Amino acid sequence: MPKVYVVDREGVEHELEGQPGWSLMEIIREAGLPIEAACGGCCACATCHVYVDAEWLGRLEEPGEEENAMLDSAFEVRETSRLACQIRFRPELAGIRVTLAPEF
Amino acid sequence: MAVEPIRTDIVIIGAGPVGLFAVFEAGLLGLECHLVDNLDKVGGQCAELYPDKPIYDIPAIPVCTGQELVDRLMEQIRPFRPTFHLQQQAEKLSRTAEGRWRLETSAGTVFEAPVIVIAAGAGSFVPRKMPLPGAEAFEGRSLFYVVRRRDDFRDRRILVAGGGDSALDWVLNLEPIAREIALVHRRDEFRAAPDSVARMRALVEAGRMKLFIGQITGLEGRDGELEAVRIRTAEGTEIRYGCDRLLAFYGLKMELGPIAEWGLNLERNLIRVDTEAFETSVPSIFAIGDICTYPGKLKLILCGFHEGALMARRAFDYCRPNEKFVFRYTTSSTELHKRLGVA
Numbered sequence: 215m216p217k218v219y220v221v222d223r224e225g226v227e228h229e230l231e232g233q234p235g236w237s238l239m240e241i242i243r244e245a246g247l248p249i250e251a252a253c254g255g256c257c258a259c260a261t262c263h264v265y266v267d268a269e270w271l272g273r274l275e276e277p278g279e280e281e282n283a284m285l286d287s288a289f290e291v292r293e294t295s296r297l298a299c300q301i302r303f304r305p306e307l308a309g310i311r312v313t314l315a316p317e318f
Numbered sequence: 319m320a321v322e323p324i325r326t327d328i329v330i331i332g333a334g335p336v337g338l339f340a341v342f343e344a345g346l347l348g349l350e351c352h353l354v355d356n357l358d359k360v361g362g363q364c365a366e367l368y369p370d371k372p373i374y375d376i377p378a379i380p381v382c383t384g385q386e387l388v389d390r391l392m393e394q395i396r397p398f399r400p401t402f403h404l405q406q407q408a409e410k411l412s413r414t415a416e417g418r419w420r421l422e423t424s425a426g427t428v429f430e431a432p433v434i435v436i437a438a439g440a441g442s443f444v445p446r447k448m449p450l451p452g453a454e455a456f457e458g459r460s461l462f463y464v465v466r467r468r469d470d471f472r473d474r475r476i477l478v479a480g481g482g483d484s485a486l487d488w489v490l491n492l493e494p495i496a497r498e499i500a501l502v503h504r505r506d507e508f509r510a511a512p513d514s515v516a517r518m519r520a521l522v523e524a525g526r527m528k529l530f531i532g533q534i535t536g537l538e539g540r541d542g543e544l545e546a547v548r549i550r551t552a553e554g555t556e557i558r559y560g561c562d563r564l565l566a567f568y569g570l571k572m573e574l575g576p577i578a579e580w581g582l583n584l585e586r587n588l589i590r591v592d593t594e595a596f597e598t599s600v601p602s603i604f605a606i607g608d609i610c611t612y613p614g615k616l617k618l619i620l621c622g623f624h625e626g627a628l629m630a631r632r633a634f635d636y637c638r639p640n641e642k643f644v645f646r647y648t649t650s651s652t653e654l655h656k657r658l659g660v661a
């Protein structure tokens with residue numbers, strides 16, 4: 215199984231099983247890590263905000279206008295900010311590393 | 319002065335799709351409903367979070383948008399003349415001497431009813447607050463998430479944060495009475511009515527307001543009085559903007575709120591109900607829709623509709639203890655046709 219690495223808000227790194235076809239948010243939520251994902255992955259809440267490790271950023275599709283607009287209501291948005299529900303996991307993303315953004 | 323309570327059969331907390339359809343099921347049984355919602359409109363999540371997105375799993379409606387669903391529900395329940403009490407939160411619940419429920423809202427509306435139905439979704443929609451250290455100390459004095467009194471902003475140096483309609487509308491609305499006004503937004507693109515964006519840009523052009531592209535990183539001030547806001551611009555420089563009012567719009571989130579204090583059986587912020595009538599651990603208080611939980615619960619609109627039908631059946635017994643319940647179909651019952659206004 216391809217792996218996904220997720221750093222929680224305490225700085226602890228977790229190795230998760232990457233289910234191809236699932237969104238990154240679903241993988242993180244399924245593992246029981248604290249990602250609120252209030253809207254269930256509909257790009258309507260920004261509570262699945264993560265920072266993607268810089269070297270992986272370029273390998274993802276660019277965020278769409280809807281994701282960008284939703285990021286407007288997130289906090290501490292950086293260059294590497296993404297909404298995890300908008301990133302679909304595929305085998306080529308094996309090893310991707312993301313950090314959970316602060317909760318609010 | 320004591321307010322005269324509104325007496326009715328059922329008070330529904332939450333005017334989301336599930337609360338709306340409950341009006342229909344209760345109405346068929348001849349029960350009258352009043353609804354309370356914190357939002358300024360009906361429709362709950364469908365209207366607030368995804369009015370333009372399609373829904374495909376409403377039985378017999380192959381596709382409709384969130385707002386279309388709400389509009390259709392409003393049309394369907396019109397014969398039962400529900401009364402809506404919007405922009406107020408259901409706050410206090412107590413028992414009257416006669417054993418009815420007494421519910422008070424944040425706007426001071428008081429209801430008395432034999433049945434309370436909680437259709438509160440994931441809670442009230444409330445403004446999302448800034449997670450900055452120390453922000454709380456300024457809240458309500460110099461940091462605001464909604465405008466309650468426009469005069470609080472007169473002759474002030476105001477910073478508005480956000481890039482949507484609320485932020486733009488308030489910039490335009492407050493600019494004439496402000497001593498100084500500025501807008502800060504993460505990127506130089508705005509998700510607001512194009513006309514508002516054009517008017518805001520014209521004000522910037524004319525030197526009547528400032529626009530910062532960046533994010534707020536800190537607040538400065540003392541005793542709840544804001545003196546300056548630190549902003550990290552998109553280019554990465556830190557600036558300090560002197561102001562004494564900050565109006566921040568970071569969208570809405572849902573928070574269970576006062577319902578948590580009502581002594582109901584809660585499981586991770588959801589209300590435990592039975593699956594016969596969706597009644598809570600307290601008789602004659604029901605919970606339906608996203609807010610309720612039971613083995614196998616799915617947070618789907620269609621499940622909420624079913625829950626409303628069974629709830630209404632049991633609510634009838636509390637509202638009409640001296641009448642006998644008769645099960646009837648809308649297709650053929652003249653009694654129901656009268657209630658629906660089609661007889």
Ligand SMILES: Cc1cc2nc3c(=O)[nH]c(=O)nc-3n(C[C@H](O)[C@H](O)[C@H](O)COP(=O)(O)OP(=O)(O)OC[C@H]3O[C@@H](n4cnc5c(N)ncnc54)[C@H](O)[C@@H]3O)c2cc1C
Pocket residue numbers: 252253254256257258331332333334335336337338354355356357361362363364367368372373374375406407408409437438439440441442443574575576577606607608609617618619620622
């Ligand atoms: C983006 C998105 C897409 C979705 N797509 C689908 C789909 O395709 N199919 C589907 O079946 N479901 C879908 N859902 C889920 C669906 O929207 C919910 O199941 C549904 O809205 C629940 O309805 P409800 O009436 O129980 O609660 P809500 O719609 O959450 O409404 C609850 C209302 O109660 C109010 N309230 C709460 N507490 C108080 C209080 N104390 N005082 C006053 N008011 C209060 C709130 O302000 C809110 O307006 C989707 C959800 C989202 C976010």
Ligand code: FES
Pocket residue numbers: 239251252253254255256257258259260261262284297298299300
């Ligand atoms: S889960 Fe809500 S935006 Fe991703």
